[in-house]
Amino acid sequence: xxxxxxxxxxxxxxxxxxxxxxxxxxxxxxxxxxxxxxxxxxxxxxxxxxxxxxxxxxxxxxxxxxxxxxxxxxxxxxxxxxxxxxxxxxxxxxxxxxxxxxxxxxxxxxxxxxxxxxxxxxxxxxxxxxxxxxxxxxxxxxxxxxxxxxxxxxxxx
Amino acid sequence: xxxxxxxxxxxxxxxxxxxxxxxxxxxxxxxxxxxxxxxxxxxxxxxxxxxxxxxxxxxxxxxxxxxxxxxxxxxxxxxxxxxxxxxxxxxxxxxxxxxxxxxxxxxxxxxxxxxxxxxxxxxxxxxxxxxxxxxxxxxxxxxxxxxxxxxxxx
Numbered sequence: 001x002x003x004x005x006x007x008x009x010x011x012x013x014x015x016x017x018x019x020x021x022x023x024x025x026x027x028x029x030x031x032x033x034x035x036x037x038x039x040x041x042x043x044x045x046x047x048x049x050x051x052x053x054x055x056x057x058x059x060x061x062x063x064x065x066x067x068x069x070x071x072x073x074x075x076x077x078x079x080x081x082x083x084x085x086x087x088x089x090x091x092x093x094x095x096x097x098x099x100x101x102x103x104x105x106x107x108x109x110x111x112x113x114x115x116x117x118x119x120x121x122x123x124x125x126x127x128x129x130x131x132x133x134x135x136x137x138x139x140x141x142x143x144x145x146x147x148x149x150x151x152x153x154x155x156x157x
Numbered sequence: 158x159x160x161x162x163x164x165x166x167x168x169x170x171x172x173x174x175x176x177x178x179x180x181x182x183x184x185x186x187x188x189x190x191x192x193x194x195x196x197x198x199x200x201x202x203x204x205x206x207x208x209x210x211x212x213x214x215x216x217x218x219x220x221x222x223x224x225x226x227x228x229x230x231x232x233x234x235x236x237x238x239x240x241x242x243x244x245x246x247x248x249x250x251x252x253x254x255x256x257x258x259x260x261x262x263x264x265x266x267x268x269x270x271x272x273x274x275x276x277x278x279x280x281x282x283x284x285x286x287x288x289x290x291x292x293x294x295x296x297x298x299x300x301x302x303x304x305x306x307x308x309x310x311x
Contacts, residue, residue, distance in 0.1 A: 041178075053215060055173055060310060136259075143245035
């Protein structure tokens with residue numbers, strides 16, 4: 001269990017929303033928060049070590065970069081779903097893969113340089129694994145922004 | 158068009174920005190340009206939309222958001238834009254898409270909702286449903302995470 005204090009919460013909110021594009025981004029953030037850069041770096045390191053922060057980096061736009069990505073779902077027998085899921089996860093273009101509580105019980109996202117390449121990967125998976133993969137490409141994107149609001153004090157695992 | 162320097166910068170930003178006072182110094186060294194030039198390139202990649210933002214990505218569970226529900230809604234195509242935009246405004250909705258879906262599935266508007274508890278999720282879904290009068294939906298929760306990573310483009 002780790003308790004987040006109010007400084008941690010401010011840091012997490014800022015890091016999720018306004019990481020400065022600057023030669024010294026942490027100094028800028030520290031100024032915003034009114035603390036020393038050294039203390040900020042220490043707290044962020046702590047938040048990373050504790051596992052709350054997965055990564056601090058760039059979030060790219062796959063479409064702008066010319067890539068094709070698609071949400072996929074299939075129905076897999078429960079007794080072999082782990083095995084099937086592991087094979088699917090082995091594809092480098094598969095970034096998310098979850099077992100879910102629906103008739104379609106395996107959901108994953110695939111990103112590939114072109115739609116053709118994505119389709120070939122999926123066809124090969126279908127053949128190899130004996131499953132049917134339904135594709136659900138985005139018609140419109142209204143929002144892609146994960147920013148979890150850190151508010152009042154609470155304990156987290 | 159992306160230059161070779163651009164792809165190298167994107168490659169670098171796909172990983173972790175180091176926790177150092179000058180996190181781009183090493184990259185600048187490698188590429189033989191100044192840190193200021195790196196930052197300028199990043200700014201330009203951001204303005205052109207290749208980079209959505211620089212940010213921390215949290216592990217939901219550790220951050221206290223234990224429940225993540227993929228909620229798929231059945232919305233008539235002529236209403237999808239309006240409902241999609243409004244759902245997207247909610248803080249706890251991280252992703253909102255209108256998708257082409259197989260007829261056998263039928264739910265075409267997708268939202269990913271993050272909540273601290275089952276009740277919070279249920280309440281949020283209920284609220285979204287009522288405020289947009291979308292009654293037909295399915296809450297699909299994750300039972301197991303097999304993979305979650307960020308794409309390596311280059």
